[in-house]
Amino acid sequence: MTGEEIRPSRLHWWWLVVASAALVSAGLVAILLGAVDLDARAVILSIADRIPFVDVDSGLNNRQEAILWELRMPRVVLGGVVGAMLAVAGGSYQGSFRNPLADPYLLGAAAGAGLGATIAFAYGSGLPSGPIDTLPLLAFIGGVGGVAATYAIGYSVKAGRTPVTLILAGVAVAAFLTAVQTYLQQRNAETLREVYGWILGRLSTVGWGEVWLVLPYVIVSTVVILLGARRLDVLSVGDDEAVTLGVDPSRVRLVMVLAATLGTAAVVAVSGLIGFVGIIVPHAVRIVFGSSYRVVLPLSVLFGATFLILADLLARTVASPAEIPIGVVTAFVGAPFFALVLRSSRGLGS
Amino acid sequence: MNRALSLDAVGVRFNGSRILDSVDVEIARGEWLGIIGPNGAGKTTLLRAITGAVEFEGSIEISGTRTSAMKRRDLARSVALVPQHPVLPSGMRVVDYVLLGRTPHVHAVTGPSIHDLDVVAAILDALTLTAFMERDVTTLSGGELQRAVIARALAQESPILLLDEPTTALDVGKQQEVLELVDQLRRDRTLTVVSAMHDLTIAAQFPDRLVMLAQGEVVAEGDGRKVLDPALIRTHYSANVKILDDGSGGIVVVPLRSHQPINDSKN
Numbered sequence: 001m002t003g004e005e006i007r008p009s010r011l012h013w014w015w016l017v018v019a020s021a022a023l024v025s026a027g028l029v030a031i032l033l034g035a036v037d038l039d040a041r042a043v044i045l046s047i048a049d050r051i052p053f054v055d056v057d058s059g060l061n062n063r064q065e066a067i068l069w070e071l072r073m074p075r076v077v078l079g080g081v082v083g084a085m086l087a088v089a090g091g092s093y094q095g096s097f098r099n100p101l102a103d104p105y106l107l108g109a110a111a112g113a114g115l116g117a118t119i120a121f122a123y124g125s126g127l128p129s130g131p132i133d134t135l136p137l138l139a140f141i142g143g144v145g146g147v148a149a150t151y152a153i154g155y156s157v158k159a160g161r162t163p164v165t166l167i168l169a170g171v172a173v174a175a176f177l178t179a180v181q182t183y184l185q186q187r188n189a190e191t192l193r194e195v196y197g198w199i200l201g202r203l204s205t206v207g208w209g210e211v212w213l214v215l216p217y218v219i220v221s222t223v224v225i226l227l228g229a230r231r232l233d234v235l236s237v238g239d240d241e242a243v244t245l246g247v248d249p250s251r252v253r254l255v256m257v258l259a260a261t262l263g264t265a266a267v268v269a270v271s272g273l274i275g276f277v278g279i280i281v282p283h284a285v286r287i288v289f290g291s292s293y294r295v296v297l298p299l300s301v302l303f304g305a306t307f308l309i310l311a312d313l314l315a316r317t318v319a320s321p322a323e324i325p326i327g328v329v330t331a332f333v334g335a336p337f338f339a340l341v342l343r344s345s346r347g348l349g350s
Numbered sequence: 351m352n353r354a355l356s357l358d359a360v361g362v363r364f365n366g367s368r369i370l371d372s373v374d375v376e377i378a379r380g381e382w383l384g385i386i387g388p389n390g391a392g393k394t395t396l397l398r399a400i401t402g403a404v405e406f407e408g409s410i411e412i413s414g415t416r417t418s419a420m421k422r423r424d425l426a427r428s429v430a431l432v433p434q435h436p437v438l439p440s441g442m443r444v445v446d447y448v449l450l451g452r453t454p455h456v457h458a459v460t461g462p463s464i465h466d467l468d469v470v471a472a473i474l475d476a477l478t479l480t481a482f483m484e485r486d487v488t489t490l491s492g493g494e495l496q497r498a499v500i501a502r503a504l505a506q507e508s509p510i511l512l513l514d515e516p517t518t519a520l521d522v523g524k525q526q527e528v529l530e531l532v533d534q535l536r537r538d539r540t541l542t543v544v545s546a547m548h549d550l551t552i553a554a555q556f557p558d559r560l561v562m563l564a565q566g567e568v569v570a571e572g573d574g575r576k577v578l579d580p581a582l583i584r585t586h587y588s589a590n591v592k593i594l595d596d597g598s599g600g601i602v603v604v605p606l607r608s609h610q611p612i613n614d615s616k617n
Binding site: 001002003004005006007008009010098227230231233234236237238240241243244245246247248286290291292294 | 440445480
């Protein structure tokens with residue numbers, strides 16, 4: 001037998017084509033549907049008109065153009081960016097900790113961002129304003145700070161340090177930050193509704209500001225995570241065996257968690273705590289396409305974006321003109337799905 | 351002596367207690383060294399020190415180079431380990447599992463070359479794993495799994511192969527099959543083999559030389575007849591054994607019950 005006769009797991013190009021087609025379709029549908037339905041042909045012409053050197057008349061009036069370019073489009077793009085980041089970060093966490101239940105909020109990112117957001121809602125008006133709004137800034141700082149505290153505690157454990165030590169440190173940090181957040185929320189009951197809405201997640205946005213704010217973080221984080229996919233496959237045989245294969249597991253874990261955390265904190269800052277995307281998307285990809293991270297991570301980017309765009313479409317159309325918090329939609333779809341994942345998985349942590 | 355591996359005053363501490371204490375061992379190229387000793391003697395720790403998975407005092411040299419001065423990847427190209435309890439990722443196929451052994455040779459981003467795949471294909475052939483290569487590693491039987499783990503270690507193409515109690519979970523037929531395979535591979539590929547071993551008769555029959563560890567120290571070293579001494583085994587294993595000739599120049603170690611059972615059927 002020669003090397004040509006063996007077929008190791010790999011990412012087939014047509015999987016990428018299928019996933020990209022799903023993403024583009026979901027994006028188009030989400031752009032067309034809403035309180036005001038837009039005409040598909042006109043929308044496509046309007047998009048073509050924005051391509052350099054192409055000049056066509058879409059037939060949309062100024063109000064429709066504004067709805068398309070300043071409301072619908074940025075929201076759909078933001079949904080895609082947030083979904084892609086949460087899904088690929090979830091995959092990165094699951095690989096780094098060899099734990100199928102790991103999600104991007106595992107190490108205190110959610111609790112920290114929640115505390116930051118609560119401070120912004122409660123005391124934001126009294127704080128000096130800078131180039132970035134107080135809310136995303138404090139949520140971002142809170143998210144990164146939560147994970148940094150978890151790492152500081154996890155690393156202070158000298159003997160018998162394992163990935164589980166880090167997860168337990170995250171439990172302690174999350175509990176502490178949530179306690180502080182709850183205390184502040186009780187002291188400022190008038191912000192309860194806003195904080196609660198933020199925790200459930202929302203993509204309501206006007207214009208492109210949020211997209212440009214988070215995009216650099218998401219691109220850098222995603223590229224770093226995708227480049228580390230092969231390393232995560234090595235980590236799946238355990239830290240000791242990874243060492244004998246020439247890989248430093250702590251370093252891989254640090255880089256992958258750092259990248260996932262930065263990206264997650266950035267998207268959480270503009271979207272709130274949208275749950276379940278980071279767990280269900282990588283798992284669904286794993287079940288359908290295989291468990292190698294070289295397959296799971298790139299496809300999670302595309303399907304994560306698709307999933308969140310569709311979830312947001314449901315969130316803003318089902319009870320129109322009212323909006324359901326997007327976190328409610330992802331959990332409503334995600335929880336039953338997750339139960340199925342649990343049923344079909346052959347034991348956790350393996 | 352053409353040294354493949356030499357350990358000089360190697361010590362390992364964990365939480366203040368000594369697991370290994372000034373171990374000196376030299377292993378020649380192509381030699382098979384068996385490490386025996388009671389549970390907790392430090393056998394696994396010794397192997398882990400050689401792979402760089404635990405910090406140690408003293409020095410470990412591979413062909414004259416200190417392992418502490420080697421890059422992780424270079425060390426992995428020199429030493430491969432077959433662990434006693436390998437972690438099996440569910441959903442991973444045998445071919446992908448064996449290909450992981452190429453990690454120290456494969457570029458982290460661009461992936462395996464056709465040469466890497468050729469190496470894996472040849473090893474799957476040699477270990478009669480071709481029929482299983484599409485199977486999920488978690489579905490293999492004990493003997494198949496042990497072959498897959500050895501295949502992964504061989505894919506590293508390291509001249510030194512460490513085996514941590516490679517036959518513990520296998521029936522007697524599979525034990526012999528796996529150890530004969532290791533011996534065959536050692537001869538074909540001029541491997542230096544170091545194996546921690548539980549079964550003293552097997553330790554007497556396969557390795558060229560034995561080292562007995564007890565409480566982290568080397569208490570005996572030499573050929574099977576010298577190290578497998580009933581008095582030594584009584585001292586360090588608290589076991590009562592008899593050494594018998596196997597009729598073809600080798601020895602077997604037979605455990606004996608120290609006392610006759612108390613016959614209380616009279617009551």
